[in-house]
Amino acid sequence: MRADTSVLESGIPAIDISSENDLAPQQLLDAAIKYGFVFIENNAAGIAPAEIERTFELSKRFFALPRQIKQEFSIQSNAVGTNHGWISQGAESLDPSRQKRPDVKEAFNMGNPMEGKFLQKMPENFQMHEETIAGFQRACHELCQRIFEHIAVALGLDRTWFSSRHEFGKTGSSSVFRLLFYPGVEALEPGVDVRAGAHSDYGSITLLFQQRGQPGLEIQTQEGQWASVPAEPCSSDGDHRSALLPILVNIGDLLEDWTGGLLKSTVHRVAFGAEIADRYSMAYFCDPLDDVELVPVPSNLVSDHMKKTGKTTRRDGKTLTAKDHLHMKLAEALKQQPA
Numbered sequence: 001m002r003a004d005t006s007v008l009e010s011g012i013p014a015i016d017i018s019s020e021n022d023l024a025p026q027q028l029l030d031a032a033i034k035y036g037f038v039f040i041e042n043n044a045a046g047i048a049p050a051e052i053e054r055t056f057e058l059s060k061r062f063f064a065l066p067r068q069i070k071q072e073f074s075i076q077s078n079a080v081g082t083n084h085g086w087i088s089q090g091a092e093s094l095d096p097s098r099q100k101r102p103d104v105k106e107a108f109n110m111g112n113p114m115e116g117k118f119l120q121k122m123p124e125n126f127q128m129h130e131e132t133i134a135g136f137q138r139a140c141h142e143l144c145q146r147i148f149e150h151i152a153v154a155l156g157l158d159r160t161w162f163s164s165r166h167e168f169g170k171t172g173s174s175s176v177f178r179l180l181f182y183p184g185v186e187a188l189e190p191g192v193d194v195r196a197g198a199h200s201d202y203g204s205i206t207l208l209f210q211q212r213g214q215p216g217l218e219i220q221t222q223e224g225q226w227a228s229v230p231a232e233p234c235s236s237d238g239d240h241r242s243a244l245l246p247i248l249v250n251i252g253d254l255l256e257d258w259t260g261g262l263l264k265s266t267v268h269r270v271a272f273g274a275e276i277a278d279r280y281s282m283a284y285f286c287d288p289l290d291d292v293e294l295v296p297v298p299s300n301l302v303s304d305h306m307k308k309t310g311k312t313t314r315r316d317g318k319t320l321t322a323k324d325h326l327h328m329k330l331a332e333a334l335k336q337q338p339a
């Protein structure tokens with residue numbers, strides 16, 4: 001059992017969520033309330049580093065393909081309304097109302113597999129390694145479930161309260177696995193170009209995998225300043241660099257709203273210049289099943305917080321489902337796009 005959590009540059013603690021640490025539920029909840037971000041030590045309760053490495057390798061091979069091949073899998077080539085496929089450089093601005101130029105990055109989004117098979121059109125490289133990618137998504141989802149169980153316990157709920165609302169591999173879930181590539185470029189204009197514009201994530205929780213020597217993520221503090229998030233933070237039991245990189249977890253807008261604003265969905269961005277060559281990251285956005293109704297999470301901590309702040313989970317007098325919530329967020333983002 002460990003009583004202390006170490007403090008990082010941005011103040012985000014690193015937590016051991018294995019059964020060794022009885023304090024994990026409370027530590028996770030405290031970090032979710034204070035920062036909306038937390039590092040999870042990648043020990044037995046995490047994801048095998050070899051699995052993470054293999055998936056990064058597949059991602060690198062995909063982004064290295066010629067443009068015309070990637071184009072065949074572009075997000076625009078999918079049915080309208082789906083969020084799956086390749087996003088080319090220049091196609092996305094995460095902070096459209098403030099950005100002069102689009103994000104300097106590429107991405108590839110995929111939905112959850114059903115019975116081990118992907119429903120979307122996949123490049124050959126991914127088809128050949130379907131098991132690796134499907135297995136990695138399952139491992140991510142299982143890690144999210146462990147985190148949900150800890151948060152449920154800390155909120156005084158039944159252990160499975162959240163996890164049962166986030167089942168894996170069911171049709172009707174918006175969970176997305178996203179590969180990201182930020183190519184090294186010399187000619188970025190400081191103050192104009194950004195790698196990923198300021199945004200908060202839409203869903204319940206996000207897992208973020210970074211690589212050594214490739215920092216760039218920043219979170220916005222309550223005072224509105226940008227604080228850097230290291231790619232290689234210190235471990236929770238001292239100030240040494242951990243042998244295995246921890247996994248970063250953040251709270252999304254849906255979970256913030258579902259808890260009446262108790263858990264924080266913190267604005268973040270990716271910003272770096274020519275000092276770093278190519279940067280690769282991978283994000284797993286975990287969402288509830290589409291038809292889950294967002295009635296307030298039945299915890300005294302949540303109801304006390306809602307009484308204090310006057311927040312409600314209803315919109316225009318109506319209870320939203322998880323799917324309605326996502327559509328609301330997408331509609332808000334669309335309104336911010338320059339005409």
Ligand SMILES: O=C(O)CCC(=O)C(=O)O
Nearest residue numbers: 180196201217270281283
């Ligand atoms: O690449 C990163 O470090 C962060 C990416 C991110 O925030 C996102 O895709 O939502």
Ligand SMILES: [Fe+2]
Nearest residue numbers: 199200201268
């Ligand atoms: Fe994000």
